[in-house]
Amino acid sequence: MKVLIVSPFIDPQAVGEPRWCYDLAVALTQRHDCTILSQRPVNRDFGLADLFPGVATHEAPAWPVHKLPRRLNALLKPNYLRFYRFARAWLGEPENRLGIACAHHFGPLGMRYPTPLHDAGIPYVFGPLGGSLQLPPGLTGRPTREPWYYRLRDFDAMRFRHDPLLRASYANAAVLVGVAGYVRDLLPDLPLRRFETFSEIAAKPPREGLDAIVAARKGRAAPIRFLCVSRLIFTKGVQYALRALAARRDALPDWRLDVLGDGIYRPELERLSADLGLADKVVFHGHVVRQMVDDYYRDADAFLFPTVREPSGAVLFEAISWGLPVVTVDYGGPGTHADASFAIKASVESEGRLIAEIGDAIEALARSPELRERLGAGAVSAAQSRFGMDAMADFYGRLYRDIAA
Numbered sequence: 001m002k003v004l005i006v007s008p009f010i011d012p013q014a015v016g017e018p019r020w021c022y023d024l025a026v027a028l029t030q031r032h033d034c035t036i037l038s039q040r041p042v043n044r045d046f047g048l049a050d051l052f053p054g055v056a057t058h059e060a061p062a063w064p065v066h067k068l069p070r071r072l073n074a075l076l077k078p079n080y081l082r083f084y085r086f087a088r089a090w091l092g093e094p095e096n097r098l099g100i101a102c103a104h105h106f107g108p109l110g111m112r113y114p115t116p117l118h119d120a121g122i123p124y125v126f127g128p129l130g131g132s133l134q135l136p137p138g139l140t141g142r143p144t145r146e147p148w149y150y151r152l153r154d155f156d157a158m159r160f161r162h163d164p165l166l167r168a169s170y171a172n173a174a175v176l177v178g179v180a181g182y183v184r185d186l187l188p189d190l191p192l193r194r195f196e197t198f199s200e201i202a203a204k205p206p207r208e209g210l211d212a213i214v215a216a217r218k219g220r221a222a223p224i225r226f227l228c229v230s231r232l233i234f235t236k237g238v239q240y241a242l243r244a245l246a247a248r249r250d251a252l253p254d255w256r257l258d259v260l261g262d263g264i265y266r267p268e269l270e271r272l273s274a275d276l277g278l279a280d281k282v283v284f285h286g287h288v289v290r291q292m293v294d295d296y297y298r299d300a301d302a303f304l305f306p307t308v309r310e311p312s313g314a315v316l317f318e319a320i321s322w323g324l325p326v327v328t329v330d331y332g333g334p335g336t337h338a339d340a341s342f343a344i345k346a347s348v349e350s351e352g353r354l355i356a357e358i359g360d361a362i363e364a365l366a367r368s369p370e371l372r373e374r375l376g377a378g379a380v381s382a383a384q385s386r387f388g389m390d391a392m393a394d395f396y397g398r399l400y401r402d403i404a405a
Contacts, residue, residue, distance in 0.1 A: 060086035127177030130311035232263030237306035325375030341378035
């Protein structure tokens with residue numbers, strides 16, 4: 001079966017979306033006869049043909065975007081326009097479509113980008129898609145301290161209702177894949193042909209020694225080490241974890257929290273930690289290089305992920321890849337993917353309830369090595385089976401066979 005992959009940003013040396021798009025493209029090209037439409041990676045000395053030898057590849061040039069702030073570029077993706085025009089021209093040539101049984105457009109993750117496949121006459125899978133998630137109703141009206149351009153996401157709902165290209169992209173897809181169930185809720189008036197959920201991120205457990213790492217945690221001496229890996233912005237919810245820890249401080253055994261990551265909310269979080277009397281327990285490490293992040297995952301006992309507006313949750317899959325029990329929220333991506341086999345989820349009904357339930361989960365994990373061991377084993381199982389790259393490739397292979405038939 002010949003599959004057309006449409007994925008504008010593929011780059012193994014990048015992080016975030018270009019990297020997971022590369023990983024998925026590699027897995028798919030190993031299983032199917034693929035043709036790839038993409039864009040040449042920006043500021044690299046390699047192209048698609050170098051990344052996928054023996055695979056038919058077609059790449060568009062990219063505009064340099066060095067002068068845009070990194071987060072603004074990630075939000076707007078101006079190079080998507082150039083790729084879209086290139087892909088439409090390629091698909092407009094009938095000989096290019098000969099023999100293609102189905103197509104798959106993945107990347108960007110955001111739902112605000114129409115696919116050039118919407119009227120190409122090829123049955124297609126569109127996604128995984130996510131984003132455009134609002135704060136939970138019980139937490140709205142809180143200050144976010146985000147840059148002005150983050151508010152552009154507020155226009156997404158209007159575009160979902162009125163943008164003809166976006167609506168055709170969703171409605172004409174043989175299968176629309178969302179990173180979580182809320183994606184379907186964002187499109188209430190569209191008659192989708194088929195909707196499925198699957199994360200864009202695959203768990204990648206260490207190749208060796210994971211069972212031994214998980215087993216060693218049970219007998220490790222205090223302090224119990226909690227870990228949070230996050231951009232430090234309001235919606236990542238680190239402030240709720242700090243308040244929960246402060247409320248339970250006297251009830252907990254010896255503990256420590258390592259916070260990895262940086263962001264505009266860091267100074268306020270550091271002040272909050274000091275005001276709550278946690279300065280001797282919580283360490284803000286700032287940006288940490290990738291190799292050292294893995295060391296923290298290996299040495300932690302539990303992972304805190306109290307984000308309140310998380311489309312999917314890459315670090316959730318990193319944490320379970322290291323066999324860590326997880327404390328997270330029942331909303332967005334974590335609400336769909338985290339379950340009782342490896343996670344304890346807190347309600348976002350109100351700020352008070354959120355903090356109280358995070359505290360309950362932290363105390364339960366701190367007091368019970370057996371609970372940490374059981375959830376850690378569940379995390380390993382989920383990472384190796386349900387959320388691994390083989391499971392992802394199998395999932396899309398089934399969709400291809402369904403729509404090609």
